[in-house]
Amino acid sequence: RVPIPTLLRLACYYRALVEQEQRGARRLSSSEIAQLCGISATQVRKDFSFFGLGGKPGVGYDPAQLRGQIARVLKLDRPHQIVIVGAGRLGQALAAYGGFGAYNLQVSGVFDSDPAKIGKRIGGGLTIQDVKKLTPKTCPGKRCIGALTVPADQAQRAADTLFSVGIYRILNFTPAPIEAPAGAIVRTAAFTPEFAVLAFFDKETHYE
Amino acid sequence: RVPIPTLLRLACYYRALVEQEQRGARRLSSSEIAQLCGISATQVRKDFSFFGLGGKPGVGYDPAQLRGQIARVLKLDRPHQIVIVGAGRLGQALAAYGGFGAYNLQVSGVFDSDPAKIGKRIGGGLTIQDVKKLTPKTCPGKRCIGALTVPADQAQRAADTLFSVGIYRILNFTPAPIEAPAGAIVRTAAFTPEFAVLAFFDKETHYE
Ligand SMILES: NC(=O)c1ccc[n+]([C@@H]2O[C@H](COP(=O)([O-])OP(=O)(O)OC[C@H]3O[C@@H](n4cnc5c(N)ncnc54)[C@H](O)[C@@H]3O)[C@@H](O)[C@H]2O)c1
Ligand SMILES: NC(=O)c1ccc[n+]([C@@H]2O[C@H](COP(=O)([O-])OP(=O)(O)OC[C@H]3O[C@@H](n4cnc5c(N)ncnc54)[C@H](O)[C@@H]3O)[C@@H](O)[C@H]2O)c1
Structure with a gap:
């Protein structure tokens, strides 16, 4: 059972990634994602490790890859x-x-x-x-x-x-x-x- | 300077209080407010003490009074x-x-x-x-x-x-x-x- 506050954060990360992809971003750091969602970078990293979402420390995240991972967690991979x-x-x-x-x-x-x-x-x-x-x-x-x-x-x-x-x-x-x-x-x-x-x-x- | 995430939480507390007042609620606990906003009760209590928002432990909050206090913080007391x-x-x-x-x-x-x-x-x-x-x-x-x-x-x-x-x-x-x-x-x-x-x-x- 995932608490609703966590789902709302994931949905915000997903939206931020969609927007960044549309702007052509290649790499995003957890603090950039945090800033876009008005959440602390620590919380973002906590959520990512809880769901096993990929990214190399120091290198940042590939927006398209991360979006796909979050979509699977939120079940947005199904219509x-x-x-x-x-x-x-x-x-x-x-x-x-x-x-x-x-x-x-x-x-x-x-x-x-x-x-x-x-x-x-x-x-x-x-x-x-x-x-x-x-x-x-x-x-x-x-x-x-x-x-x-x-x-x-x-x-x-x-x-x-x-x-x-x-x-x-x-x-x-x-x-x-x-x-x-x-x-x-x-x-x-x-x-x-x-x-x-x-x-x-x-x-x-x-x-x- | 108040960080935007804090403002968003306050705005949510305000909305929850408006909705509860419309339903005729007399008293609200911090955990009820937390549930309405999808935030932990600890965070709600932290925010309330940071802004000096009233309420007696164990007795809960008066929705109208608390709404007035939050309105002043958010400057909603001005049109x-x-x-x-x-x-x-x-x-x-x-x-x-x-x-x-x-x-x-x-x-x-x-x-x-x-x-x-x-x-x-x-x-x-x-x-x-x-x-x-x-x-x-x-x-x-x-x-x-x-x-x-x-x-x-x-x-x-x-x-x-x-x-x-x-x-x-x-x-x-x-x-x-x-x-x-x-x-x-x-x-x-x-x-x-x-x-x-x-x-x-x-x-x-x-x-x-
Ligand atoms: N956030 C959401 O989830 C959500 C939901 C629905 C719609 N929208 C967005 O809201 C916007 C409006 O949607 P809508 O269905 O009302 O569209 P609409 O076509 O009914 O209305 C757009 C209006 O903007 C006017 N307009 C165009 N250029 C203008 C300009 N330069 N200055 C002033 N007015 C101008 C048009 O004459 C028209 O009346 C769209 O961008 C849409 O994507 C967002
Ligand atoms: N959340 C927000 O910030 C926000 C912003 C704008 C509007 N709203 C709300 O959205 C709602 C719609 O606003 P609107 O401007 O589109 O209103 P509107 O009057 O243009 O549309 C309402 C539609 O509902 C239809 N309807 C009425 N009873 C129905 C029923 N029992 N079954 C099916 N259809 C029925 C009407 O025929 C009408 O077409 C309102 O409740 C309004 O308060 C909310």
């Missing part, structure tokens, strides 16, 4: 599908987002309850489907994650629909708390803490 | 404005988002380059403005944060516009890296790590 419930502004922005591929994630369905939206083609080559048509066949097998992008007062109802068709993992973008059945895991997506961190640096003198 | 550049799907979802108030944040302007969008009224009572009209008067004083919700190939250009009018703090929602002038601070908003964490729990047996 996962994202099912979006709520095809409004945020839902459609997520459906069209081009950054999921690097994580072996793919949006496979977008659902809504508004008859005026159902049947509409949106970015990412998808068509909005009726949330009533969500069935256990929508995302067979265990590799499916739900994304809740409905209004807050509809969040629990939309989540219950996902649980009822066997989708047990949900990223909740709404501000409403979700009651989940045993065995399910719901995480909240929040960018407000990032704005809070930026609020702290309100004088030029504070900038790093 | 900050958010200026959004890119009034597409994500930009409009941000403009309409109701969760900023709890952080003393408010979206004060939404800008775009598309003539078909300029002048349109959107959620949150705002009207889309021409990005060419961004001036140092748009957000006078030091309390302004930019949000980049343009396509990736426009990110640097939009960021440069914000830097040129004196907005030095940016939350970048695009996947493109931003070159920033000295003194500026750019953070990336990413939900993909959250999906990666959920990908890990791909068998029911893993669920917590």
